[in-house]
Amino acid sequence: MRQHHRSPRLFGSLLLVAAAGFSSVAAVPGGDSTGQEAAEAATAATPTPLGQVVPAPASAVPGGSPFEINSKTRIRVDGSRDAQKTGSYLAGVLRPSTGYPLKVTDDGGSDGIRLRLNSKDASLGNEGYRLESKRGSLTITARKSAGLFYGVQTLRQQLPAAAEQKTVQKGPWQVAGGTIKDAPRYGYRSAMLDVSRHFFSVDKVKRYIDQMSLYKVNKLHMHLSDDQGWRIAIDSWPKLATYGGSTQVGGGKGGYYTKAQYKDIVQYAASRQLEVIPEIDMPGHTNAALASYAELNCNGVAPPLYTGTEVGFSSLCVKKDVTYDFVDDVIREIAAMTPGKYIHIGGDEAHSTSHEDYVAFMDKVQPLVAKYGKTAIGWHQLTGATPAKGAIAQYWGYDATSAAEREQVANAAKNGTKLVLSPADRSYLDMKYDKDTPLGLAWAGYVSTQRSYDWDPGTYLKGAPADSIEGVEAPLWSETLSTSAHIEYMAFPRLPGIAELGWSPASTHDWNTYKVRLAEQGPRWDAMGIGYYKAPDVPWPGK
Numbered sequence: 001m002r003q004h005h006r007s008p009r010l011f012g013s014l015l016l017v018a019a020a021g022f023s024s025v026a027a028v029p030g031g032d033s034t035g036q037e038a039a040e041a042a043t044a045a046t047p048t049p050l051g052q053v054v055p056a057p058a059s060a061v062p063g064g065s066p067f068e069i070n071s072k073t074r075i076r077v078d079g080s081r082d083a084q085k086t087g088s089y090l091a092g093v094l095r096p097s098t099g100y101p102l103k104v105t106d107d108g109g110s111d112g113i114r115l116r117l118n119s120k121d122a123s124l125g126n127e128g129y130r131l132e133s134k135r136g137s138l139t140i141t142a143r144k145s146a147g148l149f150y151g152v153q154t155l156r157q158q159l160p161a162a163a164e165q166k167t168v169q170k171g172p173w174q175v176a177g178g179t180i181k182d183a184p185r186y187g188y189r190s191a192m193l194d195v196s197r198h199f200f201s202v203d204k205v206k207r208y209i210d211q212m213s214l215y216k217v218n219k220l221h222m223h224l225s226d227d228q229g230w231r232i233a234i235d236s237w238p239k240l241a242t243y244g245g246s247t248q249v250g251g252g253k254g255g256y257y258t259k260a261q262y263k264d265i266v267q268y269a270a271s272r273q274l275e276v277i278p279e280i281d282m283p284g285h286t287n288a289a290l291a292s293y294a295e296l297n298c299n300g301v302a303p304p305l306y307t308g309t310e311v312g313f314s315s316l317c318v319k320k321d322v323t324y325d326f327v328d329d330v331i332r333e334i335a336a337m338t339p340g341k342y343i344h345i346g347g348d349e350a351h352s353t354s355h356e357d358y359v360a361f362m363d364k365v366q367p368l369v370a371k372y373g374k375t376a377i378g379w380h381q382l383t384g385a386t387p388a389k390g391a392i393a394q395y396w397g398y399d400a401t402s403a404a405e406r407e408q409v410a411n412a413a414k415n416g417t418k419l420v421l422s423p424a425d426r427s428y429l430d431m432k433y434d435k436d437t438p439l440g441l442a443w444a445g446y447v448s449t450q451r452s453y454d455w456d457p458g459t460y461l462k463g464a465p466a467d468s469i470e471g472v473e474a475p476l477w478s479e480t481l482s483t484s485a486h487i488e489y490m491a492f493p494r495l496p497g498i499a500e501l502g503w504s505p506a507s508t509h510d511w512n513t514y515k516v517r518l519a520e521q522g523p524r525w526d527a528m529g530i531g532y533y534k535a536p537d538v539p540w541p542g543k
Contacts, residue, residue, distance in 0.1 A: 007268070007313055008049045015124050015184070016474065018050070022301065024219075027140070028452065029512075032363070035332075038489050045172070047066045047158070047174040047175060047176035048157070048158050048159070048160070048175075048353065048520070049062065049176060050062040050133070050158070050175060050176040050177070050178040050180065050437075051180060051515065052517055052520065053154055053157040053158060054157070054215060054496045054499070054500055054514075054517050054518060054521060055215060055216055055496070055499055055500035055502075055503035055504040056500060056503075056504040056505075056508040056514070056517065057154065057180045057181070057182040057504070058128075058181060058182045058256070058504070058505050058508075059123055059179075059180065059181045060178065060179075060180045061178050061179050061180075062177065062178035063177055063178045063179075064133075064134045064135070064169055064174060064176040064177035065131045065134060065135035065139040065172065065177050066133065066135070066175055066176050066177050067134060067135065067136070067137060067158075067175045067177065068172055068173060068174045068175075069094070069098060069100065069102070069113070069171075069173035069174075069175075070100070070118040070173075071099075071100050072111050073100065073102055073113060074102070074103050074104075074111070074112035074113070074186065075087040075090060075102050075103065075104045075105070075112060075113045075115065075204075076104055076105055076106070076107070076108065076109050076111075076112050076113065076114045076210060077090055077104060077105070077106050077114075077115045078115065078116050078157075079106040080117050082117060082143075082144075082145035082148065083115045083116070083148060084104065084106070084118055085145075085271070086115055086145065086148045086149055086152055087104040087113075087115050088104050089149075089152065089271070090102070090113070090115075090152050090155070091103075091104055093156065093164075094163060094173075096165065096166045096167065096168070097162055097163045097164065097165040097166070097167070097168065097169045097527075098163070098168070098169070098171065098173055098438050099168035103442070104455070107543070110136075110137060111136050111137050112137060112138075113137075113138050113139075113155075114137060114138070114139040114140070114141050115143070115151075115152075116139060116140070116141045116142075117141075117142060117144070117148065118141055118142070118143060119143055119144075120143075121141065122143070124141070124142055124147055124183060125143065125147075125183045125184075126144050126146060126147070126187070127144070127146045127147050127150060127183060127184050127187070127216075128142065128143070128147050128150075128181075128182055128183030128184070128220070129141065129142040129147040129150055129151035129154075129180075129181075129182055129183075130142075130151075130179065130180070130181045130182075131151050131154055131180040131182075132178075132179045133158075133175045133176060133177050133178060133179075133404075134177050138153065138155065138175055140152065141155055145273070146218070146273045147183075147245055149213075149272070149273045150182070150216050150273070151182075153213065153214050153215070153216055153355055154180060154182065155165070155175065156214065157214070157521075157524070158175045158176065159174075159175060160173070160174075160524035161313065161357070161520075161524040161526070161527050162527060163527075164524055164528045165527045181310055181380075184216070184442035184502065184503045184504045185253060185502065185503060185504060185505055185506065186457070186469065186470065186471035186472065186473060186495070186503070187470065188218075188219060188420055188470040188471025188472070188473075188502070189215065189216065189217050189218050189219065189471050189472060189499060189503060190218070190219035190220070190221050190277070190420065190471065190472070190473035190474070190502075190504030191208075191212045191217050191219070191220060191221070191473065191474045191475075191476070191491075191495060191498075191499075192220075192221035192222070192223060192279075192422075192473055192474070192475035192476060193205065193220070193222060193223065193476055193478075193487075194221060194222070194223040194226070194247075194476060194477045194478040195222060195224060195229075195231050195478070196224065196225055196226035196227075196228055196229045196230075196281075196288075196478075197222050197228050197229070197309070197477065197479045197481075198248050198249055198252070198432055198478040198481060198482040199229060199231060199245070199248055199252075199254050199255035199256070199398055200478075200484075200487075201255070202257065202261050202264060202265055204483075204484050204487070205222075205261070205265055206265070206268050206483055208484070208491075209265075209268060209269050209272055209274060209532060210272065211427070211491070211492075211495075211528070212274070212495060212499070213272035213273065213274060215495065215496045215499035215501075215503075215504075216499060216502070217274065217499050218273055218274055218275060218497075218502050219274060219275050219276075219277055219473070220269050220274045220275070220276050220277065220278060221277045221319065221344060221473060222265075222276060222277065222278050222279060223279045223281065223475075223477075224257075224278050224279055224280060225240075225279070225280045225281055225282075225288060225289065226242075226281055226285045226288065227256075227285055227286070227287035227288060227311070227313075227314055228247065228248055228249050228254075228287075228288065228306055228307060228308075228309075229244065229246075229247060229248050229254045229256075229288050229307045230244035230245045230256065230288040230289060230292065231245055231255070231256045231257055232256060232257055232259075232262055232278070232334065233256060233257065233258050233259050233262075234329065234330055234333050234334075235259075235333060236329040236333065237292070237293065237326065237329060237330065239292040239293060240288070240289055240292050240293075240330075241256040242256075243291070243292045243305075244288035244289055244292040244305075245288070245289060247305050247307050247309065248482075249308070249309060249461065249478075249479055250307060251307045252482070259337055260280075262337060263337055266338065266339065266340075267336070268371075270339070275340040275341070275342075276338060276341070277340060277342045277344055277377065278330055278334050278338055278343060278344065278379075279333070279343075279344035279345070279346055279459060280330055280334065280343075280344070280345060280346065280405065281344075281345075281346030281347075282316055282345060282346050282347070282361075282365070283315050283316040283318060283347075283350050283353050283358065283361050284311075284312060284314055284315055284346070284347075284348070284349050284350035284351065284352060284353060285311070285314060285346060285348070285349065286314045286315065287303060287305075287306045287313070287314040288305070288306070288404040289316070289326075290302060290314055290316070291303050291305045291306070295320075295322050296316055296317060296320075296322065296323060296326060297317060298317040298319070298320065304335070309479045310349075311348045311349045311407045312350070312351030312352060313351070313352055314337050314352060315350060315352040315353040315357075315414065316361070318353065318357035318358075318360055318361045319350060319357070324364055324365075324368070327364075327368055328368050328371075328542060329363055331343060331365075331368050331369055331371075331372055331374075331497055332470050335369075335372035335373060335374050336372075338374075341374065341375050342374060342375050342376075342377050342392070343369050343372075343374040343375075343376060343377070344376075344377040344394075345347075345362075345365055345369065345376055345377070345378050345382075346378065346379060347362065347378040347379050347381050347382045347385075348379035348380075348381050348396070349381075350381065353409035355384070358381075358385060359384075359385040359386065362382060362385035362386070362387065363386060366387075366388035366391060367388070367389075370388065375392065376390075376391045376392070377391065377392040377393075377394060377420070378391065378392075378393060379394050379396060380393045380394060380395040380396060380397065380405075380409045380419075381392070383408050383409050383411075383412035383417060384408060387412055387417045389416070390420075390421065392417070392418045392420055392470060393412060393413075393415060393417050393418070393419055393420075394419070394420045394421075394422060394473065395409055395411060395419055395420070395421050395422065395423065395461060396422050396423065396424050396428070396475070397409070397423060397424065398423050398424040398425035398426070398444045398445070399425055399445070406461065406462065406463075409461065409464065410461055410462065410463030410464040411463070413461075413463075413464040413465055414463070414464070414465060414468075414502070416468075417468070418468055418469075418470045419461065419464060419468050419469055419470060420469075420470050420471055420472065420473050421457050421460055421461065421469060421471075421472050421473070422472065422473040422475050423455070423460065423532060424443075424444035425444040425447055425451070426447065426451065426452055426455050427452060427472065427473065427474045427475065427494075427498050427528075428444060428447065428474075428475055428476075428477065428490050429474050429475065429476040429490045429494055429495060430475075430476055430477040430478070430479070430480070430481065430490055431444055431445070431446065431527070432446050432447070433445040433446060433447065433448055433449070433533060433535065434446050434448065438479060438490075439480050439486055439489060439490060440480055440481075440490055441477070441479065441480065447494070448535065448537055449493050449494055449497065449515075449518070449535040449537050449538055450511055450515070450537045452494040452497050452498065453494075453497035453498075453500070453501070453511060453514060454502070454511050456501075456506060456509060457469050457471070457472050457501055457502070458506060471502050472498055472501050473498075474491070474494070474495050474498035474503045476490060476491060485531050488530045488531050488532060489531055489532065489533050490533075492525060492530055492532035492533065493518055493522075493532055493533065493535055493538060494523070496518060496521065497514070497518070498505065500514065514536065515539060516539065518538055519538050519539045519540050519541060519543075521540075522534075522540045522541060523541060
């Protein structure tokens with residue numbers, strides 16, 4: 001169901017667009033430069049109103065004089081390693097645009113930008129922060145390092161968009177006076193990148209990590225295996241990567257991450273407070289593995305590599321013992337290089353696996369995840385088997401999903417299975433915005449910027465208890481996407497909206513106020529070099 005209702009003719013044209021690199025994407029944000037420059041000049045002298053950021057903060061109380069960064073400003077940290085790292089990160093972000101060598105110091109002082117960890121302030125939780133801005137000082141206080149980092153992301157958005165430029169800009173660099181107190185609604189705020197249909201290099205993944213971290217996303221779900229490519233080196237089954245990873249949709253050369261490269265991504269993500277969740281999709285979506293090792297097939301014959309876009313035709317051989325040796329080895333090696341809590345085992349669109357075999361497979365595989373100290377996540381079809389205690393089901397249904405399937409998921413939630421919500425016709429970033437979108441798919445319908453934002457995770461799935469919802473995810477499938485420009489065009493402006501649904505209190509949820517805050521991100525994306533879609537339902541500056 002995740003990718004059905006497709007037109008082969010449409011796919012052919014989309015793939016031609018993707019293969020051509022869609023060079024027009026990068027030109028999309030340009031717009032009326034004269035009007036845009038005038039708007040930026042007008043706003044540069046006036047600080048962004050306190051709290052006019054994405055995601056919306058829990059509380060913003062404006063008041064008093066603004067804080068201004070100048071050449072003498074110091075970033076004062078409390079001596080902790082986490083505060084030091086966050087301070088260095090902030091100095092690195094602001095140095096190119098301000099031209100100021102913002103010194104990071106632990107020598108005390110009541111002026112400048114102050115980063116403070118206060119482990120005793122339970123009201124801030126694990127990811128919350130308090131930002132206090134006034135003449136002479138701006139103080140960010142948090143209980144843990146994540147909160148400090150998120151406070152810094154808010155600080156970035158309170159500064160003029162030009163703060164994101166890579167060359168020295170005029171300023172002034174002011175933050176409106178007042179106090180923001182903020183903490184997330186949900187602890188699970190994820191974005192998924194499909195690197196299997198098209199392979200994305202380490203640098204491209206890092207670029208997306210930097211972009212999503214600005215919006216307080218805290219999970220990066222990496223779809224590492226599918227019919228079209230296996231993207232992670234496994235020492236005990238080396239051909240998975242070297243052969244199974246050698247191609248991609250349309251027949252390109254593919255690629256895979258060495259263990260060192262994967263660890264590099266994990267560490268980089270951690271520096272941006274993102275936990276990597278690796279996914280090995282099974283028992284379906286496994287042609288790349290089946291092509292690499294004949295013994296994984298029930299008939300002992302390896303199929304050819306696959307570069308198309310159909311789904312549901314492949315399956316591991318559930319009745320063979322070697323299948324579970326294979327799964328054990330893969331999970332063991334991935335768990336060893338993944339410090340995060342979760343491993344995603346897929347489980348969707350297993351149309352070539354009987355229900356009996358599917359249940360048997362999940363009964364054997366979920367304990368293997370626990371064996372290596374991880375918690376299993378599966379697509380919501382997992383609820384058609386027996387979810388292990390603590391397992392999470394990721395719901396990707398949409399308006400056309402049957403009532404029976406929705407009820408199955410809701411009943412699992414009532415019985416203790418936690419849910420992550422990523423409804424395909426709301427949060428799938430690869431869905432077309434409208435009929436004229438040159439990239440993406442439309443099997444779940446067109447997903448405008450408003451539609452992607454205008455739903456409440458707490459009440460979305462009828463019958464699922466509100467406390468069963470762990471959070472949200474914005475998946476980006478890559479059948480038609482092969483460059484960073486493609487990623488950005490489909491993710492922006494919709495990704496920040498999903499991030500806000502995960503972070504902001506339900507009381508702040510209002511499209512008419514959100515679209516204004518979202519529009520103000522446009523000049524920031526221009527400064528960052530993000531080629532976004534200028535959605536007609538958003539009042540972009542100079543429009």
